[in-house]
Amino acid sequence: MTESGRDDARLVPSAAAAWAATALGLHAGWQVALGLAAIAALCAAATLVPIRRGRFRAGAAPLLAALVVAAGFSAAVALRVWAVETHPLAGAAARDGWATLAVEPTEDPKRLGDSGFGGDQVLVPARVHRADLGAGRYTGGGAVVVFAPAEEWAELLPGQRVTLRGRLAESGGADLTVAVVRADGPPRSVQAPSRVQQWAGRIRERLASASGAVLPPTAAGLLPGLVVGDTSRLPDDVRESFRVAGLTHLTAVSGANVSIVLGAVLLAVRGLGLGPRTGAALAAVALVAFVVVVRPSPSVLRAAAMGAIGLLALVTSRRRNGLPALAATVGVLLVAAPELATDAGFALSVAATAGLVLVAPLWVTRLRARGWPRAAAEVFAVSAAAFVVTAPIVAALSGTVSVVAIAANVLVAPVLPPLTVLGTTVAAVSAVSPAVAELLARGTAPMLWWILEVAARATALPLAEVPVPAGVSGAVAVVGGLVAARYLLRLRRGRPAGAPTVMSGGRGTIDR
Numbered sequence: 001m002t003e004s005g006r007d008d009a010r011l012v013p014s015a016a017a018a019w020a021a022t023a024l025g026l027h028a029g030w031q032v033a034l035g036l037a038a039i040a041a042l043c044a045a046a047t048l049v050p051i052r053r054g055r056f057r058a059g060a061a062p063l064l065a066a067l068v069v070a071a072g073f074s075a076a077v078a079l080r081v082w083a084v085e086t087h088p089l090a091g092a093a094a095r096d097g098w099a100t101l102a103v104e105p106t107e108d109p110k111r112l113g114d115s116g117f118g119g120d121q122v123l124v125p126a127r128v129h130r131a132d133l134g135a136g137r138y139t140g141g142g143a144v145v146v147f148a149p150a151e152e153w154a155e156l157l158p159g160q161r162v163t164l165r166g167r168l169a170e171s172g173g174a175d176l177t178v179a180v181v182r183a184d185g186p187p188r189s190v191q192a193p194s195r196v197q198q199w200a201g202r203i204r205e206r207l208a209s210a211s212g213a214v215l216p217p218t219a220a221g222l223l224p225g226l227v228v229g230d231t232s233r234l235p236d237d238v239r240e241s242f243r244v245a246g247l248t249h250l251t252a253v254s255g256a257n258v259s260i261v262l263g264a265v266l267l268a269v270r271g272l273g274l275g276p277r278t279g280a281a282l283a284a285v286a287l288v289a290f291v292v293v294v295r296p297s298p299s300v301l302r303a304a305a306m307g308a309i310g311l312l313a314l315v316t317s318r319r320r321n322g323l324p325a326l327a328a329t330v331g332v333l334l335v336a337a338p339e340l341a342t343d344a345g346f347a348l349s350v351a352a353t354a355g356l357v358l359v360a361p362l363w364v365t366r367l368r369a370r371g372w373p374r375a376a377a378e379v380f381a382v383s384a385a386a387f388v389v390t391a392p393i394v395a396a397l398s399g400t401v402s403v404v405a406i407a408a409n410v411l412v413a414p415v416l417p418p419l420t421v422l423g424t425t426v427a428a429v430s431a432v433s434p435a436v437a438e439l440l441a442r443g444t445a446p447m448l449w450w451i452l453e454v455a456a457r458a459t460a461l462p463l464a465e466v467p468v469p470a471g472v473s474g475a476v477a478v479v480g481g482l483v484a485a486r487y488l489l490r491l492r493r494g495r496p497a498g499a500p501t502v503m504s505g506g507r508g509t510i511d512r
Helices: 012-028 030-052 060-085 088-094 195-214 217-228 236-245 255-271 276-294 298-315 319-336 338-342 344-369 374-398 405-430 434-442 445-460 472-492
Strands: 098-105 110-114 120-132 137-139 143-149 162-169 177-183 400-402 465-467
Touching (some): 012 338, 030 060, 060 319, 088 120, 088 162, 088 177, 098 143, 098 177, 195 276, 195 405, 195 434, 217 405, 236 445, 276 298, 298 319, 319 338, 319 344, 344 374, 374 405, 405 445
Parallel strands (some): 143 177
Antiparallel strands (some): 098 162, 110 120, 120 137, 400 465
């Protein structure tokens, strides 16, 4: 917060303008985005006149900055959407044409099961390097999504150059994908991945091997999901129990993972008596290594950024650093990956981080004033704050609200930091000594059992989740329910409606 005790929200209008302008451009097209850029530029010019004359100084600077940002981001997204719409592959996709492509996967293949195209399929986000369209050859960039047989494609690593033949189709999504490609079979040629990707793939595989060698099958499938987001070996019934219990975010690379890993590094540095600069450098190295192993996709970069902000909010003595950092990070991420503006995970991650920065510290203070121990207050406040700010979004997306989420998250919270640190250590050690990695993996068994038990028992409870209308009506219903719960709690305590209190809640099923 600022000197007066209020949160420094001066960058928030600019971040909101960047987000709105980018999302509108992706949904409405480059013509609308270009028109918005012109309107925002004109409004910025009109705002600048009274400022120069010494009028409307209060609040004028943030408004001017937001208009300038809106103009810039609108123009940028207009250019990128125009490039997608006029891409040679987009034209061929509109005609349902065929092409021979040289592409580079940007993420690990995602298994889809049997989608009706002759056996199990995988989805592979990729970047185009070259395309032979029959009538001509294209050399350049462009994002595509490849659907291909799992048997021949599932083991590909990001960064491998792959040549394939496939049929093109239009994307239809509000993103920057130029075409969807349905491969006609196995890759025609595959180049070796870079040494960095080979190292990352080897760590992921050895983590899975060490888990499978010493842990029960369900726990062995869960540990890689908790550490590096690899849920390929996680049974479907466990996925469902995690969803109902509001624990799905545990098996996705999230800001919480990043905060725990970086926090462990900083504690180790402090314990060794090293200086702050050395600690910052080692934390940066750990963050880069973590992102490489987990895969530097937009969602992972988002999680890394939000995790770093969350850690900043927890370790700094001044909360005012958190909100400006969050707003600036939103802008930077939208520059690097504009498609995040329409990504539900991005919205949930930003909301959860805002809850951690703005709401959780206040609730920790209030709970401490009521006599709660600090650890218990922090666990409850973080889970409750995450629920309050994300539940409307989750309801709009899924049409459900997890009633047991807060209890489940509070129960598993004590084991998450040691489990994340130990699991990350298993992954790191596996690159040097698989035997030692297996020994360390045995230590994760009790904590994994506890998480699985909490998820199973929470899911088995009556009315573990409540259906609500999907879309805006569901979000409004949840907001109304939260407001009603707030006042009911105050009335039950016999306090005035305006008195401060802490709202109960739980953590939504999100990728934070």
